Amino acid sequence: MRLPLVPALASGPVRLAPLGPEHAPDLFEAGREPSIWTWLSPSVWRSGVNTHCKLALLSHAFEHLGAPRVVIKTHLSSARSQAAIERIGGGQRRVVAPDPVMRRDSAYYVIPAGRWPEVRARLEGLLLR
Numbered sequence: 001m002r003l004p005l006v007p008a009l010a011s012g013p014v015r016l017a018p019l020g021p022e023h024a025p026d027l028f029e030a031g032r033e034p035s036i037w038t039w040l041s042p043s044v045w046r047s048g049v050n051t052h053c054k055l056a057l058l059s060h061a062f063e064h065l066g067a068p069r070v071v072i073k074t075h076l077s078s079a080r081s082q083a084a085i086e087r088i089g090g091g092q093r094r095v096v097a098p099d100p101v102m103r104r105d106s107a108y109y110v111i112p113a114g115r116w117p118e119v120r121a122r123l124e125g126l127l128l129r
Contacts, residue, residue: 034061035071035108045080048127054088055123062116069112076105085109088126089119 036057040050054072061067072090074081076097090109097105111119 033069033071034065034067035073036061037073050084051088051123051126055120055127058111058116058119058123062113067113069110072109072111073106074109076107082107082109088122089115 036054038050038053040053044050058070061070071093072085074085076095086109090111093108093110095105095107
């Protein structure tokens with residue numbers, strides 16, 4: 001069974017609030033092309049949460065699993081998400097209609113391992129702002 005990863009925000013010493021799933025169904029399966037997608041509450045858009053999540057998932061895929069590339073999936077109609085993926089260095093790979101996991105038209109972006117150092121630097125730079 002595949003479960004999404006759920007980032008949570010500490011708001012005080014003991015209160016945590018789920019922000020939405022970070023889904024990486026193929027990230028932990030050997031021999032699979034890793035793919036990730038995210039859905040986060042609008043309350044944390046442009047807050048750095050998504051950047052932290054992408055950095056953690058991509059680091060795991062490239063540095064621990066040795067993935068040759070990672071696919072990032074988003075809804076085809078989400079210009080905001082596509083711009084965010086392009087901002088960190090994702091190149092559009094293809095449009096899938098309908099995506100079998102997300103059950104909707106999706107844009108797939110790819111980050112090859114050779115571009116990981118550049119993408120990592122961009123993510124880390126975004127976190128310093």
